[in-house]
Amino acid sequence: MYRYRIAAAGLLTLAAAACADAPNAPEARPTEIAPRQSVSDAVVPGEVLVKMKPGFSITDLTGRADGPSFNRALASASRTSVVGVERGAERAEAERLMQDERVEYAEPNFLRQPLAINPKLWAFYNPGGMTAYFSDPADSRYGQPLPASYASVLDADMDVVEGSGAGGSPVVISSIDTGVDMDHPEFTGRLIAGKDWVTGDNNPEDEDGHGTHTSGTMAGSTVGVAGVAGAASNVKILVQRVCGPNGCPTSAIVNAIYAAADYPGMVAMNLSLGGSIESRSEKEAIKYAAVTKGVLVIAAAGNSGSGKVGCPACDPYAISVSALNWSGTLTTYSQYGSGLDISAPGGQLYSNTTDEMGIWASYLSGGYAMLQGTSMATPNVTGVAAVIASKTGLRGNALRSRLESTTDDIGTAGYDTKYGNGRANLYRALTGTSLGAGL
Missing domain, CATH: 3.40.50.200 (Peptidase S8/S53 domain)
Structure with missing residues (x-):
């Protein structure tokens, strides 16, 4: 077997x-x-993920001139949307949106790494x-x-x-x-x-x-x-x-x-x-x-x-x-x-x-x-x-x-x-x- x-x-x-692309190798084993x-969690520039509480729609946020822009929805089972915010202000905007009583959660669109x-x-x-x-x-x-x-x-x-x-x-x-x-x-x-x-x-x-x-x-x-x-x-x-x-x-x-x-x-x-x-x-x-x-x-x-x-x-x-x-x-x-x-x-x-x-x-x-x-x-x-x-x-x-x-x-x-x-x-x-x- x-x-x-x-x-x-x-x-x-x-x-x-x-x-x-390996360099010439010495006979003795070098340092490993x-x-x-690890990379500190970067974010997608200008994007925040938002999930609304039951009974509210993402358009309640994005339909206003002073609100974020609607970019796209995630999988239907998640009820989460990607919204557009000012670049460089992703974390601040997520925190601000979290204060809205209609929002279940808001967070930056984090970038993972292989x-x-x-x-x-x-x-x-x-x-x-x-x-x-x-x-x-x-x-x-x-x-x-x-x-x-x-x-x-x-x-x-x-x-x-x-x-x-x-x-x-x-x-x-x-x-x-x-x-x-x-x-x-x-x-x-x-x-x-x-x-x-x-x-x-x-x-x-x-x-x-x-x-x-x-x-x-x-x-x-x-x-x-x-x-x-x-x-x-x-x-x-x-x-x-x-x-x-x-x-x-x-x-x-x-x-x-x-x-x-x-x-x-x-x-x-x-x-x-x-x-x-x-x-x-x-x-x-x-x-x-x-x-x-x-x-x-x-x-x-x-x-x-x-x-x-x-x-x-x-x-x-x-x-x-x-x-x-x-x-x-x-x-x-x-x-x-x-x-x-x-x-x-x-x-x-x-x-x-x-x-x-x-x-x-x-x-x-x-x-x-x-x-x-x-x-x-x-x-x-x-x-x-x-x-x-x-x-x-x-x-x-x-x-x-x-x-x-x-x-x-x-x-x-x-x-x-x-x-x-x-x-x-x-x-x-x-x-x-x-x-x-x-x-």
């Missing part, structure tokens, strides 16, 4: 795109790459036993196999056994991200083109690569969790683009959550994005998905390394995910803290070696790349959830309970704030048994 190592699959094609620091950390690679390490090579042509060691010492680090896989999820039933998950490379061979016949909530059209094509990578991790046919488990043919992905060049507006994220929650057959949605503050509109959308519709909302804990879970992963109805390195411990960049739910491999890369490597998955133009971050850990969990749902028929709270109760307990015994309920383990979730350490 083959035990799949998440980072090992797909190494037949080297991640040259991820390595192209600093993770991208939560991947771009790698600067010199070498691959493959804990699954396949041959990997130094990968930068500028290195004198280019093309040479890695030394045996690179195989000494224990990996933090999720016991994804080849074919273990075959024979299930069709399910749908949603990518709420930068879009997906809609022609990528990893997803042939399994992508559902949802909305591009940034541009407003129905073409959620990925221009960044982040969403293609996260989608490949959870459901790629050859390198993803569902694919290796034999369940890819049963997993379709509703692709929704919510992130543009400047980030991911709350208004777009909220619309995507409602759309995913209402989509037939939906079992889980992946949000590999975040900020530091949870908005009211996000909170309502997540509750609608999780409670009203029984759809899991799985979100990245964040990459600042702080002891506080980022948002919207911070929501109690969301499943928050921290990232593990390949020694099975928390990465230095991963956020953690009270309310963390589960952990999964997110990779941890170094500037001249990747003996604790990143996550290998699909990328733009039909290619593949190695990335690290809580963005990469989160779709590992979403992929596990998809396979469990397909194979067992579990949904909603029952699916969440199976996902969280069949983890590998790492760190402090029982629940803890670094690993939550533990590391996701698909094999145990499907069979109730473990493969055992070191297999």
Whole structure:
């Protein structure tokens, strides 16, 4: 029985795109790459989200000469609208509108950020036993196999056994991200083109690569969790683009959550994005998905390394995910803290070696790349959830309970704030048994 190592699959094609701009490497391992620091929550210029109390309409505010302008409505289930205000005065205008007795809440249209950390690679390490090579042509060691010492680090896989999820039933998950490379061979016949909530059209094509990578991790046919488990043919992905060049507006994220929650057959949605503050509109959308519709909302804990879970992963109805390195411990960049739910491999890369490597998955133009971050850990969990749902028929709270109760307990015994309920383990979730350490 083959035990799949998440980072090992797909190494037949080297991640040259991820390595192209690496500097010359010294022989000794340098200081670890600093993770991208958390960005204070920026806002969409000139926009505020407003929800009116029952019995009142947004036109009660926007119909006056001294009021804000009506821009657009969000998903009908939210009763929230985007209104136009003076640029630079978004927070002040939201506070002013909150004083109106007809307004339930008003808040800036926050900009979230995708939560991947771009790698600067010199070498691959493959804990699954396949041959990997130094990968930068500028290195004198280019093309040479890695030394045996690179195989000494224990990996933090999720016991994804080849074919273990075959024979299930069709399910749908949603990518709420930068879009997906809609022609990528990893997803042939399994992508559902949802909305591009940034541009407003129905073409959620990925221009960044982040969403293609996260989608490949959870459901790629050859390198993803569902694919290796034999369940890819049963997993379709509703692709929704919510992130543009400047980030991911709350208004777009909220619309995507409602759309995913209402989509037939939906079992889980992946949000590999975040900020530091949870908005009211996000909170309502997540509750609608999780409670009203029984759809899991799985979100990245964040990459600042702080002891506080980022948002919207911070929501109690969301499943928050921290990232593990390949020694099975928390990465230095991963956020953690009270309310963390589960952990999964997110990779941890170094500037001249990747003996604790990143996550290998699909990328733009039909290619593949190695990335690290809580963005990469989160779709590992979403992929596990998809396979469990397909194979067992579990949904909603029952699916969440199976996902969280069949983890590998790492760190402090029982629940803890670094690993939550533990590391996701698909094999145990499907069979109730473990493969055992070191297999």
